[in-house]
Amino acid sequence: MSRDGSEPDASRGPDRPGGPDDDRDGLRPTPVSSALAWAGVGVVGGLLLRFAVGRLGAVAPLVTLPQGLAFALLAAILGYVAWATRRSLRGRGSRLAAHQAVNRFLLGRASALVSALALGGYLAYGLTWIGDPAERADDRLVGSLVAAGCALAAVVAGLLLERACRVPPSERAGS
Template sequence: MVGAWALAGLVVGLLVRPVADWFDSTAPIVSWAQPLALLLVAAILGVTAHATWRSVHVRRERLEPHQAVNRLVLARACALVGALAGAGYLGYAVSWIGAEAELADERMIRSGVAFVGGVLTVVAALLLERACRVRSDERS
């Protein structure tokens, strides 16, 4: 499922620049806010995954059912959105390769950082999902 969202994001990202050109419009500028937001989400998910892992697997505490479901839903949603956004920014960066526009390099660099943020978001989300799992012999 994550792969399908990433593929969709890649296709959309590759199409943004040509569609903007077709409509005689300016292609979107990527500010530092977008990559930093993805990196912030990845950091929050990573901290949550670490705290959950320590609670469940090290201290052997039980999560309340609603807490576990909330964390699993958060992790799944962030994995899908991280894949979509990260791949979208990768496609957008690739669409600028070889372009001679004055902001092409800036768009590629910022989109590349946003791609890394998207990948880190997916990884942190999957780690959070994994932290919520309990072994079958731990259930009582």
């Protein structure tokens, strides 16, 4: 029986919609457009932060090196996990259980989207300091751009981890 209670359609095969190779009901990798949308939300947040701090007369936050290094560490970890996952799914390492692959897939997705949000925020916040005569404006610009670059690396690594979790078609047909 299928999900809707009807009998399975015998005409569905590996090359037809609804067959074993159809991922319509499965997890699909995050489209780059989703990451760009979250980066856009981050841009709005970064701009709002900068102008809200200026309006309130508060001291603008300084983006320091450890903030960027945290994203660099995340990118390195995700990159390694993506490499290990791809290796195990291609039969060159220990086998990966289905729930482990799903967990890694979701880790990659969450990391990519949150990093995209931070990327947009850091980028917008940093760019608002260009040409500003305020004290430490250059430090805020450089720190923000470094953090944005590291967040970009984390976005790419997260998306690669998602794609590393795809099961090869030859194994999909056999299971």
